[in-house]
Amino acid sequence: MRSRELAWLFVALTLSISALSSVSFLADRMQRAFALDARQLLVSDLLIASDQPLPARFLEEAQSSHLQIAQTVVFPSMATVASHSKLASLKAVSAHYPLRGALRVQTSAQGQILTSGPQQGSVWVDPAMLASLFAKEGDEIKLGQKTFVIGGILEQELDRRAGFMNFAPRVMMSIADLESTGLIGLGSRVTYRLLLVGSDKQIKSYEVWANQFIEAGAIKGVRIEALENAQPMMRKTLERSDRFLSLIALLTAMVAAVAIALSAHRYTRKQADACAVLKCLGASSVTILKREGITLLALGLIAALLGALLGYLGQHILTLLLDNLVMSDLPQVSFWPVLWSVLVSWCLLFGFVGPAIFKLVKVSLIRLIRKEFDDLDISTLWTAICGLGTAIVLSMIAGARDWEIGSMD
Incomplete structure (x- = not known):
């Protein structure tokens, strides 16, 4: 505790x-917030699409897995109002x-944010329509026979996407009214989607x-879309934000x-005298190694607790400073950040x-008379190179959380 070099290392x-x-x-x-926003563009966590029911x-299987379920059916059709x-x-x-x-629907000159579709007998229509x-x-608007x-x-x-069936203005209705319209028949260009939400597991x-x-x-004709493989532009945006x-x-x-x-350099050079004295008093190499290891371990544990607390407070300050730039609420x-930072x-x-x-451990007793720190021998030099190289590479990869970026740096 009286060591100034150890205090600076701490x-x-x-x-x-x-x-x-x-x-x-x-x-x-922010990464989890981006992922949540991306899932909102899918309006689900997992989507199964097919050109057949x-x-x-x-x-x-979805019901037995206790997943939330929604269904959509999309196809082109004629809509008629009067003539x-x-x-x-x-x-x-x-x-x-x-x-x-959520959907944004304007009704009676007021905008509403809704988390459910239209009621039976009613439709929501695109402004262009x-x-x-x-x-x-x-x-009144006529769709098929209803x-x-x-x-x-x-x-x-x-979740509206580009494509032939989504090129025309949208008309949204309840799926309970679909059969009564009589619109789906042989040769209809229909896309059936099953939307699923649940835990990641x-x-x-x-x-x-x-x-x-x-x-x-x-x-045939069934595809599975998740956050990783749906909407290329959205996936690229997520990858860029993650890399940034x-x-x-x-x-x-x-x-x-x-x-x-x-x-660390200042601390280890200062410890050379102490280790030489310990050797004069009969301390073995194992005793010195154990003493230094316990010191560093205790130092690391205390620094981890205090650093994690300061980091938690620091991220609140960063969040306040970025309040005008971050539009959505952060999770x-x-x-995990504390674990990998430590x-x-x-x-x-x-x-x-x-x-x-x-x-x-190998310091000579002559150190007490001659104050220079002996030059590193070959074995210690190779140990230092391997140790430092491994530490830097692992820390860069862990810090970047991307092995490509970490390896390049």
Whole structure:
């Protein structure tokens, strides 16, 4: 506790853990927020699409897995108001649609954020469709064999995609009314979708089962879309944001490495005298090694607790500073940033101090008379190179959370 060099090493280690954890807390929360926003563009966690009605087995397995379920049916059709007709992209949705995100519907001159589809007998219409049909809210619109009331103007639909069937203006209706329209028949260009929401474990398990079921039954025209393989532009955005935040953590780890390296160098050179005295008093190499190891371990544990606390407070300050830039609410913090920040800092600590400690074990008694620190021998030099190289590579890869970025740096 009286060692000034050890105090500086403690400060450097604490600051490195707090800096790494604070940046990692924010990066982790933003990455999870981006992933949540991306799932809202899918309006689900997992989506199964087909050009034929899906076998009932998909629905039964989802129910047995306790997943939230919604269904949509999309196809082109003609919509008629009075004497005006226009090609529409008709979308029939179940009551629980959308499972993620929300629809924005304007009704009676007021915008509403809704988390369920239209009621039976009512449809929501794209503004472009109303303009083309010279219609307004409350008018009747004919779809196939049934007449509906225009109950609202559909202003936002998160999962609308480009394509032939979505090129025309949207008309959204309840899936319970679909059969009564008589629109689906032989040769209809229909896309059936099953939307699923659940925990990551449940979704992954269901995805594995669905792939096996499709392969075993040789089912054609069925595709599975998840966050990893849906909407290329969205996937690229997620990858870029992940790399950007990883680079921030990487730069923080590099600065922490410099601070720990300088402090470790001063500490180990100061300890040379103490180790020489211990050897004069009969201490063995194992005793010195154990003493230094316990000291560093205790130092690391205390620095980990204090650094994690400072990092937690620091990420709150960063969140407040970025309040105007972050539009969505960030998820709560997780334990992972603390864990990997401590591991990276410990890797740097033992990587920089470890080789020098092995040299301290072999320190000569002549050290008490001649103050120079003996030159490193070949074995210690190779140990230092391997230790430092491993520490730096592992810390960079862990700091970047991307082996390609970490390896390049």
